[in-house]
Amino acid sequence: MNKKQIHMRNRILIALLCFAFAFVISEFMPLEAWLGSKSAALWVEFALFLIPYLIGGYDVVLKAIKNIGHGQLFDENFLMTVATVGAFALVLFPDSDPHMAEGAAVMLFYQVGELFQSYAVGKSRKSIAEMMDIAPDYANVERDGKLIQVDPYEIAVGDNIVIKAGERVPLDGIVVSGTSELDTKALTGESVPRSIAPGQDIISGCVNLSGKLVVQVTKPFGESTVSRILELVENAADKKAKTENFITRFAKYYTPIVVGIAVLLAILPPLLFGLSWSEWIQRGLVFLVVSCPCALVISVPLSFFGGIGGASRDGILIKGSNYLEVLANTQAVAFDKTGTLTDGSFEVVAVHAQDGYNADELLELAAHAESFSDHPIALSIKRAYSGELDPKRILDPQELSGRGVKATLDSNVVLVGNDKLMNECSIDYMSCELAGTILHVSYNNEYLGHIVIADVIKPIAPVAIAELHEMGIHNTVMLTGDREDVAKAVATEVGVDDYKAQLLPQDKVACVEQLLTQTSEHTHGKGKLAFVGDGINDAPVLARSDIGIAMGAMGSDAAIEAADVVLMDDDPTGVARAIRIARKTMRIVWQNIVFALGVKFAVLILAALGIANMWLAVFADVGVAILAILNAMRAMKVPARDQVSAADVEE
Ligand code: ADP
Ligand code: MG
Numbered sequence: 032m033n034k035k036q037i038h039m040r041n042r043i044l045i046a047l048l049c050f051a052f053a054f055v056i057s058e059f060m061p062l063e064a065w066l067g068s069k070s071a072a073l074w075v076e077f078a079l080f081l082i083p084y085l086i087g088g089y090d091v092v093l094k095a096i097k098n099i100g101h102g103q104l105f106d107e108n109f110l111m112t113v114a115t116v117g118a119f120a121l122v123l124f125p126d127s128d129p130h131m132a133e134g135a136a137v138m139l140f141y142q143v144g145e146l147f148q149s150y151a152v153g154k155s156r157k158s159i160a161e162m163m164d165i166a167p168d169y170a171n172v173e174r175d176g177k178l179i180q181v182d183p184y185e186i187a188v189g190d191n192i193v194i195k196a197g198e199r200v201p202l203d204g205i206v207v208s209g210t211s212e213l214d215t216k217a218l219t220g221e222s223v224p225r226s227i228a229p230g231q232d233i234i235s236g237c238v239n240l241s242g243k244l245v246v247q248v249t250k251p252f253g254e255s256t257v258s259r260i261l262e263l264v265e266n267a268a269d270k271k272a273k274t275e276n277f278i279t280r281f282a283k284y285y286t287p288i289v290v291g292i293a294v295l296l297a298i299l300p301p302l303l304f305g306l307s308w309s310e311w312i313q314r315g316l317v318f319l320v321v322s323c324p325c326a327l328v329i330s331v332p333l334s335f336f337g338g339i340g341g342a343s344r345d346g347i348l349i350k351g352s353n354y355l356e357v358l359a360n361t362q363a364v365a366f367d368k369t370g371t372l373t374d375g376s377f378e379v380v381a382v383h384a385q386d387g388y389n390a391d392e393l394l395e396l397a398a399h400a401e402s403f404s405d406h407p408i409a410l411s412i413k414r415a416y417s418g419e420l421d422p423k424r425i426l427d428p429q430e431l432s433g434r435g436v437k438a439t440l441d442s443n444v445v446l447v448g449n450d451k452l453m454n455e456c457s458i459d460y461m462s463c464e465l466a467g468t469i470l471h472v473s474y475n476n477e478y479l480g481h482i483v484i485a486d487v488i489k490p491i492a493p494v495a496i497a498e499l500h501e502m503g504i505h506n507t508v509m510l511t512g513d514r515e516d517v518a519k520a521v522a523t524e525v526g527v528d529d530y531k532a533q534l535l536p537q538d539k540v541a542c543v544e545q546l547l548t549q550t551s552e553h554t555h556g557k558g559k560l561a562f563v564g565d566g567i568n569d570a571p572v573l574a575r576s577d578i579g580i581a582m583g584a585m586g587s588d589a590a591i592e593a594a595d596v597v598l599m600d601d602d603p604t605g606v607a608r609a610i611r612i613a614r615k616t617m618r619i620v621w622q623n624i625v626f627a628l629g630v631k632f633a634v635l636i637l638a639a640l641g642i643a644n645m646w647l648a649v650f651a652d653v654g655v656a657i658l659a660i661l662n663a664m665r666a667m668k669v670p671a672r673d674q675v676s677a678a679d680v681e682e
Pocket of ligand 1: 468512
């Protein structure tokens with residue numbers, strides 16, 4: 032609890048004590064006999080209950096008055112104030128029982144509910160902050176032989192920083208010296224430590240578990256993984272789900288309507304049929320108390336908030352509650368092949384050079400032409416090339432997405448890419464019998480031969496697809512720019528329902544559009560299509576699908592930007608996990624809506640019939656709010672990754 036909440040709690044406790052005192056006196060003491068008159072006794076009771084009322088609820092009354100000044104008439108402060116002031120005002124009707132006790136109690140319980148609410152919201156905020164407690168406070172740099180701590184903002188790209196065992200990595204960089212184990216749990220939800228050695232990339236937000244590391248910083252703090260993730264989570268609350276907007280709009284109309292009904296209920300029957308004023312005013316007041324929509328207004332956003340928070344603890348960043356809603360309705364999933372279902376680390380299987388050239392020359396040309404590309408293919412070619420890369424030899428490198436690369440090397444044009452690229456540039460090429468991805472190499476329009484590379488599927492990929500099928504996702508499709516035979520082999524191995532090969536990025540967009548229509552038709556407009564990619568070459572597709580899921584955000588910036596949902600690691604089972612969390616969240620949201628409205632309407636009817644009294648009303652209101660909040664907080668609970676089984680989450 033924070034200071035404000037503790038203050039509030041103490042206030043409520045004092046008010047409750049005063050209330051108990053007033054209650055004992057008014058119930059058990061012969062006030063009337065002591066004071067000699069019934070009305071004197073009544074006014075003493077009035078004063079006795081007014082004290083706890085004011086201690087507990089003065090701020091509500093003040094807020095209500097202030098809001099009226101601002102023209103915001105119908106909020107819960109207003110409802111509570113009118114209802115409780117009304118209860119006290121019944122003292123003016125000599126023929127009715129006094130209702131000061133109820134008036135004070137309603138206000139106190141309402142405040143208990145508010146306190147609970149603010150505690151729950153604070154707690155889920157805090158747990159998001161904790162889960163995302165990845166923001167480093169300092170970075171160690173060496174100055175004059177001594178290690179000093181400086182603000183990570185002050186570190187420039189190229190500086191060396193030192194990370195001691197137990198410290199959080201403050202900035203993204205590359206390890207210069209030292210080996211260690213990294214705890215990436217805060218980022219990926221993955222609890223197995225990763226080992227790290229010189230030459231490898233290191234990402235801010237991980238915790239260095241064992242050895243001392245010296246790291247050369249590659250990104251300023253503002254662009255580091257940590258900053259981007261925090262920004263993303265902070266902005267998530269602004270993107271409201273349809274359900275959430277609906278509730279806000281609902282409350283806007285609902286409250287004035289209910290107030291209107293309450294007023295009619297209080298004045299029409301006495302006016303038209305000469306019934307008892309005090310009786311019907313009371314019913315109107317009870318009606319007002321029950322009508323307060325706070326259970327909904329607070330629990331629905333809280334559920335979404337909890338879902339986003341729980342997911343982030345599992346290494347899944349969801350950029351807004353609207354995406355949770357779409358995820359929950361996902362009925363078809365399209366996957367990119369390279370880097371998503373496959374490892375993306377190609378091995379060179381064979382190099383077939385034309386007569387007069389040798390394999391090393393071919394690799395040298397290809398590696399140079401690819402030197403500026405981050406495509407998994409490019410990375411593997413560079414890895415396979417044993418010589419030194421000399422970037423100064425290259426001019427004007429171009430990525431031709433879905434086809435290959437083009438560059439000028441020592442003023443000669445080098446092309447590296449697939450059949451499509453060769454056809455486009457009218458270069459005769461040899462086809463290859465080997466299974467694998469074929470990279471043709473040409474030099475000044477002369478065909479030099481091809482390099483055959485092969486990728487392996489991620490061992491977890493078939494599991495990821497099977498999980499989706501198990502969850503009732505009716506269509507899984509793999510889209511790839513690679514050759515038909517490679518695509519077919521991978522598709523069979525991972526078990527997707529369908530695949531499309533030889534696609535250029537724009538073809539992928541067309542494919543996704545077709546899938547969108549198909550999915551929508553198949554599910555009568557309800558089902559959504561997710562696209563899962565690595566953010567390389569597929570940003571347009573990520574954007575075009577109903578929901579774009581990027582994976583492996585620990586490496587690629589493009590992924591974080593382009594996607595709606597970001598899986599922090601390279602594990603494709605994250606898709607199923609994300610959908611499960613989304614479904615669970617939506618279930619909780621709807622449980623809360625149905626439960627809160629159901630109880631409200633029941634008590635409203637009872638109130639109109641004169642069966643429900645003020646006590647029932649206040650319990651219905653505060654009770655429903657508290658139960659809904661507790662339910663909402665379930666959304667935050669995501670089982671630890673290692674113990675997750677479908678049964679756990681599906682309940
Ligand atoms: P995927 O759809 O499997 O993710 P891409 O759309 O990224 O693959 O690429 C499709 C095809 O385009 C690759 O199989 C390859 O033939 C060619 N290609 C793409 N980028 C490169 C590159 N940097 N170098 C050579 N070939 C490339
Ligand atoms: Mg790709």
